[in-house]
Every structure is written in C-alpha cells, then in structure tokens.
Amino acid sequence: MIEKFKKAGYEVVDFGNLADIYVINSCSVTNMSTRKTRQELSKAKRKGSIVVLAGCYAQEIIDKPNILNADVIIGNEEKKDIVNIVESYINSNKAQYVLNVSDISKVKKYVQKDKLTKGMNIRESVKIEDGCNNFCSYCIIPYVRGRVRSRNLDDIVEEVENLVKSGVGEVVLVGIEIASYGKDLESSISLIDVIERINKVKGLKRIRLGSIEPRVLTNDFIIRLSKVEKLCPHFHLSVQSLDNNVLKRMNRKYTREYVFDRVEMIRKYIKDVSFTCDIIVGFPGETDEEFLNTLNGVKKIGFYEMHIFKYSKRKWTKAASMIDQVDGNVASKRSEKLIDLSKESKKAYMRNFLGKKIDVLFESYSKGYLYGYTSNYMKIKVKGDKMLWGLQQKVELCSIEGDLILGKLSQ
Numbered sequence: 001m002i003e004k005f006k007k008a009g010y011e012v013v014d015f016g017n018l019a020d021i022y023v024i025n026s027c028s029v030t031n032m033s034t035r036k037t038r039q040e041l042s043k044a045k046r047k048g049s050i051v052v053l054a055g056c057y058a059q060e061i062i063d064k065p066n067i068l069n070a071d072v073i074i075g076n077e078e079k080k081d082i083v084n085i086v087e088s089y090i091n092s093n094k095a096q097y098v099l100n101v102s103d104i105s106k107v108k109k110y111v112q113k114d115k116l117t118k119g120m121n122i123r124e125s126v127k128i129e130d131g132c133n134n135f136c137s138y139c140i141i142p143y144v145r146g147r148v149r150s151r152n153l154d155d156i157v158e159e160v161e162n163l164v165k166s167g168v169g170e171v172v173l174v175g176i177e178i179a180s181y182g183k184d185l186e187s188s189i190s191l192i193d194v195i196e197r198i199n200k201v202k203g204l205k206r207i208r209l210g211s212i213e214p215r216v217l218t219n220d221f222i223i224r225l226s227k228v229e230k231l232c233p234h235f236h237l238s239v240q241s242l243d244n245n246v247l248k249r250m251n252r253k254y255t256r257e258y259v260f261d262r263v264e265m266i267r268k269y270i271k272d273v274s275f276t277c278d279i280i281v282g283f284p285g286e287t288d289e290e291f292l293n294t295l296n297g298v299k300k301i302g303f304y305e306m307h308i309f310k311y312s313k314r315k316w317t318k319a320a321s322m323i324d325q326v327d328g329n330v331a332s333k334r335s336e337k338l339i340d341l342s343k344e345s346k347k348a349y350m351r352n353f354l355g356k357k358i359d360v361l362f363e364s365y366s367k368g369y370l371y372g373y374t375s376n377y378m379k380i381k382v383k384g385d386k387m388l389w390g391l392q393q394k395v396e397l398c399s400i401e402g403d404l405i406l407g408k409l410s411q
C-alpha cells in the first residue's frame, strides 16, 4: 500500500506525524489486536484527517462498519486498489463512509504485490502464499484471510532476484501458512520446490523459512531440504502445545511424538540446527498435567527461542465456546514458567557455540559495532568497520551479552 501511494505521488510520513490520510492496516488474530486497531482509529480520527481501515479487522466488521471511526473501509483483496478507492472518497461529498470489502472465502487467486523500491534491508521477507485451510479451533484467520492461495513461482523468484540486486542477502519465506504452499495449484509443486528454485538465485546468500506447521516435515521434505545449501538451519515450528489432548482440542493434526520424531530427523540431517516455536498456554480445559506434558516436551526438544502466548478468547471461533476456560492467573503462571525456561534454553544453546568461528551476515551498524545473525539465528555483535555492513564474515564467538553473543572478526 505504501508503494501504491508513493507511485501515485503521495508522500508517506511516519504514523505519528500529521497527515491528510491515515491508513490503519489491521490484524484481528487476537482480541487485543482488534482493540488496538479501534484505539488507533479513534486517535487518527481526532486529528480530523481521512481515516482508512484496511485488512483483517475490516473483513470481520462488514456487518457493522458504521460503529468505527473510519471513512474508508477496505478488505484484504481491495488493498491493491487503495489509492483509487481513497481518491473516489475524496472526490465524493464524503457524506458517508465507503465500504469496499469482498467476501474473502470466495477469493481464489493470490494478489501480486507491487515490485518494491530499492534501498531496503539486508534481510527481507518474501510472501509466497496467503490464507489457510486448517481451521484450528482457536483461530479466526481462515475466516478473515480466506483459503490457501499460492503465489506464482516465477513471480516469487523474480521478486527474490530484484531484492538481491538491491543488496538483500537473506530472504525469509513467509505467508499465513507456508507449509500449505501449492495445495490450491493444479501442478504438484509444494514448498520444497519453491525453496529449491530460490536456492538457484545468483548472489543470494541465505533462505530462511518463516513459521511452519510440523506436518510439512516429511522424510522427503527433510532430505531434500538438507541439500539446499543456502537454507538457514533454523526452523520455527508452530507447535502450540505438546500435549496430545490439547492438540486434539486445538484441531492440530499431529501428535507430540510426531514432533519429537521430526526434530530428531532434522538434527540427523542438518548440522547446527536451531528450533524456535510458538506455544499457547491456558487453552480451554488445559489441566496441570497437560501443561506439564508441554513443559517437559519443550525441555526435551531444547528450543532456542519460544514465543509464548496466553490463550485469548477469539469471538466466533470454536474454542471461544468451549467450557472450562482456564483462569487468567493460572495461564499467567504457566506462561512465566515457559518464559523462564525459554531464557535458560536460549543461553544453553548459545553456550554451545562459544569459541567457534561462524559466518555472520551483518544487517546493521551502530557506534563502532556491527550487528548480524548467524544462519541458525543467533544475534551477534562485533566491533568493526561500517564497510562490512551487508556482508557475510567469519566471526569468532566469545561471550554472551544478554540476548546476543559478542564476537570478534576472524581471518
């Protein structure tokens, strides 16, 4: 949307600055995100400007848009036409809000993004699909983002090539559910085919995978992945729980044993791999014993980082009407336990690499220090010249400083 406004001659300013038009691109994955969206809408409205609500929350409030402080409301599919829609509103008498939200469940095609302008980061996300068919019981995303739509592979590769030309060294493949890539296509291509194609892009240094659903980790996937030389050995698994009863109630279609088995196989085939994950605590009906299964399970795997979410009731989902909602204090305590464990296991993982020499891709520079990541996602700080920004260099890892490792440039 930024690109579209720029191309139409608008100047894009920081959200805190005074502007003629404010665009709030909304998420509605949790109740908290919708609350924040409403707060931002009222803040923007108080400035007397034109306020545009775009994205998932717009999809959700189709039936009652007039309760919002928005002049223009557009859905996910209409983002590509944002400038025209806003300009028609400006040219109208502005007596009434404009609602332009299509039924996402009927949208079958991936909407191409505009080509991005140069001068961006060393690491950039590349969106390869939209939507999800999984219908986890706590999640509203399939309703507001629609079913899986895979992006054309040639377009993905072209975007990666363009990013590389503008200095990007690492691409992160993202989407709502990238493991489902290809499910909507007539050809039999899947996520691994996308990765293998991108691996051939000249000049690209690294490919990182965004969050993946464990079921994609078949033997064939892991074996082919182990031969992709630009692949970062870092897997962010959307595990959510490691208790089989909770997984069932969540409508997640794998078991804890399956996850353990896949982790073991990846470790066998891919060196120095790190695992990170998302976990939801306090899911309806989660007993102490079920939580303990998750706690012991994550200990067993030894995740490098864990993103812990306390379950929050999401209207219109199956889980919202489940009896046995877990008390907020209990969920908080469980969350704290996992956060403490996450800190410990992160340090333990980092300690394994002290004294070793590892490639680091420098992504930023500040006050005499370069900052970057190893391929397995450890953050590294090194004293060095700004000229090295954007390059990949060998670094000897010396000591742990909070969340990162201090290193020195190696020959």
Ligand code: SF4
Pocket: 132, 133, 134, 135, 136, 139, 140, 141, 142, 176, 177, 213
């Ligand atoms: S796989 Fe992810 S996006 Fe899809 S329903 Fe489950 S939690 Fe939501």
